[in-house]
Amino acid sequence: MPLEIVIVPCLSDNYAYLAHDSQSGQTAVVDVPDAAPIIEALNTRGWKADHVLLTHHHWDHVDGLPDLRAAFPDLKVTGAKADAHRLPDLDLAVSEGDSISVGGETGSVLDVSGHTVGHIAFYFAGAKALFSADSLMALGCGRIFEGTPPMMWQSLSKMAALPPETLIYSGHEYTESNARFALTIEPENADLISRAAQIRALREQGEPTVPATLATELATNPFLRAHHAEVKEAVGMANAPDDLVFAEVRARKDSF
Numbered sequence: 287m288p289l290e291i292v293i294v295p296c297l298s299d300n301y302a303y304l305a306h307d308s309q310s311g312q313t314a315v316v317d318v319p320d321a322a323p324i325i326e327a328l329n330t331r332g333w334k335a336d337h338v339l340l341t342h343h344h345w346d347h348v349d350g351l352p353d354l355r356a357a358f359p360d361l362k363v364t365g366a367k368a369d370a371h372r373l374p375d376l377d378l379a380v381s382e383g384d385s386i387s388v389g390g391e392t393g394s395v396l397d398v399s400g401h402t403v404g405h406i407a408f409y410f411a412g413a414k415a416l417f418s419a420d421s422l423m424a425l426g427c428g429r430i431f432e433g434t435p436p437m438m439w440q441s442l443s444k445m446a447a448l449p450p451e452t453l454i455y456s457g458h459e460y461t462e463s464n465a466r467f468a469l470t471i472e473p474e475n476a477d478l479i480s481r482a483a484q485i486r487a488l489r490e491q492g493e494p495t496v497p498a499t500l501a502t503e504l505a506t507n508p509f510l511r512a513h514h515a516e517v518k519e520a521v522g523m524a525n526a527p528d529d530l531v532f533a534e535v536r537a538r539k540d541s542f
Contacts, residue, residue: 289391289413291455293494294327296320299459300346301496303417304328305339305410307389312336314388315361316408316417317457319346321353334358337388340365341419342405343372347457368397369404380406398445400438401428409448416448416500419457424498425464425481427509428457429540435533439512442532446510450501461485461495467542468508471520471535477505508535 292304296319303316304327314337315324328335335358340348351374355361364386367379380386382397386408393410398421405428408417420428421438422445430438445454465482472478481502485495503510511517512532518524521534 289388289410289415291413291415291497292327292331293455293496294324295459295494296323296350297346301455301457301459301494302350303455304331304333305388305391305413305415305417306331306333307391310389312389314339315354316455317341317347317419318350318354321350321357324350324354325357335361337361337386338363339386339408339417340373340376341407341417341421341457342366342402343369344402344420347419348374366395366397366404366406369402369406372404382406396441396444398422398441400430400433400441403432403437405441407445409452411449413453414449414451415453415455415497416445417455418445421445422454422503422507422510423456423458423464424454424461424496425468425485425503425507426460426539427507427536430536435536436529438536439529439532442510446500446504448500450499450504452500453497454500454503455497459494459496462489467539468506470538470542471508471517472511475506475516477502481506509539 290306294302300319306313313333316339362377364378365373365376380395384395396407398407401420513528
């Protein structure tokens with residue numbers, strides 16, 4: 287059985303995730319914005335937290351860790367070796383290419399720097415799941431606080447090369463506003479128009495818009511589509527390199 291993944295809304299718009307291996311009974315928590323809803327979700331299912339997988343150091347992804355550790359003193363914390371000086375104390379410091387295990391399920395670590403330098407994502411091929419936090423997001427990507435546009439484009443391209451059926455579990459519920467922006471870039475993209483309507487319906491019902499398949503993102507997410515002629519023409523950069531087109535799209539989103 288692949289990992290059972292539970293979405294846990296936290297704070298105003300964050301998501302944490304529980305990744306549970308039913309055979310071993312082990313559960314990993316991906317990011318800890320706030321401990322209380324995570325503990326409630328674990329207790330409701332009769333699970334305990336065995337692992338924490340941290341994607342990056344921003345407060346809204348780590349601040350709940352002390353309370354979660356108090357509730358589950360034996361949990362082991364994994365995070366990026368490159369970011370260890372800014373993360374809570376780690377039991378396992380990892381880099382791109384390293385493997386991690388949740389029971390019998392094995393995941394791989396991807397360096398997806400850009401939003402921050404040292405941001406990592408966790409890819410579980412067996413579960414067809416990518417925990418991308420604030421790198422690749424539903425219909426968007428994270429604001430570039432520490433990296434550069436070429437760095438972020440390289441990270442996005444790396445994730446874009448994963449199997450198209452991969453489910454993208456991102457760190458925030460920003461999708462409705464991302465859709466409004468995406469439509470300013472590709473207002474005639476039929477897949478995007480349809481997805482934006484689906485997103486509005488989900489949010490009206492209070493439902494999350496994550497996960498989305500990578501295939502859906504490739505068809506609709508303007509930040510993954512900077513290499514497409516339609517996007518290049520839309521921003522007046524028909525002959526520009528892909529990373530410069532991405533930088534222009536990101537700059538437009540920053541002021542949207």
